[in-house]
Amino acid sequence: MSTPDFLAGARAVVFDAYGTLLDVHSAVQRHTRAVGSDAKTLSDTWRQKQLEYSWVLSLCGRYTAFWTLTERALDYALARHPNVDPSLRPALLEAYRRLDAYPEVPATLDALQAVGLKTAILSNGDTAMLDMAVRSAALHDHLDAVLSVDPAGIYKTSPRAYDLAPERLGVGIRETVFVSSNRWDVAGAAAYGFTPVWVNRTGQPDEYPDLAPVQVIDSLNALLR
Template identity: 80%
Template sequence: MSLPAPLDRAEAVVFDAYGTLLDVHSAVQRHAAAIGPEAQTLSETWRQKQLEYSWVLALCGRYAPFWTLTERALDYALAKHPGVDRGARGDLLEAYKALDAYPEVPGTLGALRRAGLKTAILSNGDTAMLDAAVRAACLGDHLDVVLSVDPAGTFKTSSRAYDLAPERLGVARERIVFLSSNRWDIAGAAAYGFAPVWVNRTGQPDEYPDLAPVRVIPSLGGLLA
């Protein structure tokens, strides 16, 4: 199978999980009818605060499991949107443990492995939540390794977090293609020395011009095109 750049020079393809393989908004979408008209903004607030908490802790040299940050972020989102019944909290957290995979994910992962490439997740998610998410989305058979940043004790974009992929896969960083839907994560991967591919699912404007992706695709389906 002839692979397009940068896959033609790669030995492994590593994916961010949340927002890249898994739809982070699917938890709220499942309960949108019960939540009401604030469902979309609630979900956006939840996601933004979840990421913000990880950045602040990393900058402060501190760490907490990503699931803890997910709970704290939801509590903030519910406080910010008082029109939403707080009784939905438990259902939303349970739904977040089993997020929907984007429809093209299993086929893309399968094609990469058939092409002889190693596949892995490298995520801020802690081990327990990643295990649950991968199991619920039935992705385990398509992945060689699922890596949480837990052993590094910090979050991406720290180089200690990215170090986990080449160390565990036994592949030099320059032979790893890294995919994320988060532009900040792509910037970190570029600085680290991966070949980063930005999965720009929502058509966001580019930023971080000095830390550019090697490719931009609208979904994982574009990776093999």
């Protein structure tokens, strides 16, 4: 594998988990037939509220485990979509615990490790839900560390959350490439001083022009050449 320019000088590649390595919409997709025609909008609402709750709590100086926010966000999404059978709640939550990894993820992580780079997750997910998700997707053996923001007690994009990666991995901030599918997370990583890469799988318009990624890719395959 030849390495892209943005990996030059890097010692670690740190990934966001939800939406970057793990497909957050796969939970609802597994139950599309039961959910019905509102499946896509239900999943979109669930994800948006999950993130919104994390931002609001962080700005308020409060912290609640991400799994609790995930449950609350689903409750809101079900309330907004009354045509969806609310008895699906337990099945949807169980599916969220065991999200599908994007197909290119294992090979990407292995290839990065093969050239001497440390690989890690830094996620808003709490420790328990992250552990289950990573084991379910069979990714543990492909990662040097799985880091939750739990010890920081605040969500990304707080610098205190990003501090966890260099501290745990023993690498410098400038030696860390941070990869996320969430443009707000890329902005936070850029502000912190990481080398940020945006995985823009769905062709979303750019935001935060003063906090730009060094590279925009449409798949993790672009980390390999």
